[in-house]
Amino acid sequence: MRIAASAIIITLLGLTGCQREKRDIRPSPADLAIYGDAAKESTLRPGGPVTPQPVVNNPYNASSYDISEGQRLFNWYNCSGCHANGGGGIGPPLIKKEWTYGGEPANIFDTIVKGRPNGMPSWGGRIPAYQIWQIVAYVRSMNGEQPTSATPTRADTIQTNPQNLVNRVSGQTK
Amino acid sequence: MKRAAVPAFALSVLYGCAWHQQSALNPGGPQAAKIDTLWWSFFWLLGVIFIIVMTVLLLTLTGRRANMEREALEVTHKASPQTESQTRRIVTGATIITILILFVLIVASVGTGKAIADLGFKKNPLTIQVTGNQWWWEIQYINGDASQTLVTANEMHIPVGRPVQILGQSQDVIHSFWVPNLHGKRDLIPSRTTNEWIEADQPGAYRGQCAEFCGLQHAHMALWVIAEPEDRFDAWMRAQLQPAASPSTQETIRGQQVFLNNACVFCHQIRGTTAGGQNAPDLTHFGSRRGIAANTVPNTKGNLAGWIVDPQSMKPGNHMATIAVNSTDLQPLVDYLESLK
Missing domain, CATH: 2.60.40.420 (Cupredoxins -  blue copper proteins)
Incomplete structure (x- = not known):
């Protein structure tokens, strides 16, 4: 009886790790597309919002592995050259509340693919779509918009998800 | 006959290893030669001790001890003072011999380490910076003249008979540089530089391998060290320093x-x-x-x-x-x- 109970508990404990460490190391050909149709601009328009568009979720949301891959790519592809480690420099900071071009995953994806005026280059046609989504997952984690179970408790550089930020957005992670 | 075949096969496999391109028992340079000597002296000394211990153990288990009073032991569960002092002498003697042997091994080991260290810091060395990455090796030939600095990967050429200083670094996690035919392991640690001197005294291709678990593809992180005569090395270096060939077709x-x-x-x-x-x-x-x-x-x-x-x-x-x-x-x-x- 006791053995059976502990076996069940151990299995359940093991299962809690599944989502966090799911590694999609071999992206499907569809994810290699240069432009996903997921790219969406912000609904913010002069004269009021246009009709709301369907929400596009990041396929790598809440995945610890993909967030860390995004962090690696953030440096490899020299995002940190302008955005530092999220604190901003030549480019705007990425640890913030108000996003010029929208802070939803699809908006950030679109910003990376198309580039933005005054400096942000267009990376579409260069970085494969699945890697852009990984970078999006990492950028969102800077603002605590990833579950704490998937993000490191201590950052390598700037502490990008301080506890108060996590509390502020808890319950609205996407 | 069949029984003899198994150890014979095992030995032949071991023999095959010893002459492979990735084996500490096939030294290709002075550092590895010293390690090889130490290895074999450990092997023979400890092998003899192992055989002696096993023989004594077997004799104890099978033979009857004529000078031990079995009767008394079985009845009172106490050895006589005579047996007691005899046993004490044997145990004391064996302990002293063990300590002496261990001491000899320590002296041999430290002495070899020191002799290897003395092989470094020679004149006219070649300095190569090896940077471990997940999961490949960056090889950079350091030269005061920037136009002679070469960056390549996963394959290192060195001239025979010239000391080579390996400066080890890491880009991400701890790796370990290990070319068994040339030297022991040297860890590559992020944000610090480690140092190792290698030298090849005969031409050949020596395979190296990351020797510190560094993630998913640790097992597929190999490099070749190609030792070749000075003139061939110089020709290789000249060719590698050129920019890439322009496509012609x-x-x-x-x-x-x-x-x-x-x-x-x-x-x-x-x-x-x-x-x-x-x-x-x-x-x-x-x-x-x-x-x-x-x-x-x-x-x-x-x-x-x-x-x-x-x-x-x-x-x-x-x-x-x-x-x-x-x-x-x-x-x-x-x-x-x-x-x-």
Whole structure:
């Protein structure tokens, strides 16, 4: 009886790790597309919002592995050259509340693919779509918009998800 | 007869290992020769001790001790003072001998370490910086003259008879540089530089391997050290310092365009072109190297095509991006990369 109970508990404990460490190391050909149709601009328009568009979720949301891959790519592809480690420099900071071009995953994806005026280059046609989504997952984690179970408790550089930020957005992670 | 076959086979396998290109028992230089001597002296000394201990153990288990009073032991469970003092003498003697032998081994080991250390810091050394990456080796020939500084990957050429200083660094996690035929292991630790001196006294190709678990593809992180005579080394160095060969055929010209217009350039460098990425192996003279993917597979056109199209099947978890290459672009790309001799 006791053995059976502990076996069940151990299995359940093991299962809690599944989502966090799911590694999609071999992206499907569809994810290699240069432009996903997921790219969406912000609904913010002069004269009021246009009709709301369907929400596009990041396929790598809440995945610890993909967030860390995004962090690696953030440096490899020299995002940190302008955005530092999220604190901003030549480019705007990425640890913030108000996003010029929208802070939803699809908006950030679109910003990376198309580039933005005054400096942000267009990376579409260069970085494969699945890697852009990984970078999006990492950028969102800077603002605590990833579950704490998937993000490191201590950052390598700037502490990008301080506890108060996590509390502020808890319950609205996407 | 059959019984004898098993140890004989095991020995022949071991013998095969000893002469392989990746074995500490086949020293290719003075450092490894000292380690080899130490290894064999340990082997013979400890082998003899092992046989003695096992023989005594067997005798004790099977033989009758004539001078021990079995009767008294079995009845009172107490040894007589005579037996007691005899046993004490044996145990004391064995302990002293053990301590002495261990002391001799320590002296031999420390002495070898010191002798190896004294082999370093010679005149006219070649300095090579080895940087461990997940999961490949960056090889940089340090030279005061910047135009003579060479960056390559996963394959190191050294001149025979000239001391080589290895400066070990790491880009991500702890790796360990280990070419058994030349020297012992040296850890590569992030944000600090470690130091090791190697020297080859005979030409040959020696295989090295990461010796510190460093993640998913730790097992596929190999490098070749090619020791060759000074004149051949100089010729190799001159060739490697040149920028990449310009594509000459229609296919390779197209292949270069494919390379430069894809994500390849974010991570790979080809000197002489606009590709200047620093995150992955330098491909300037890729076609001259023995293996691809840190010597996971031999450098052939077929393997290269497979590696580019689906790197995750050959080496799951590696950091090479999976990019969508058009089928018509693949052959020119492979032809171009293999033309970079």
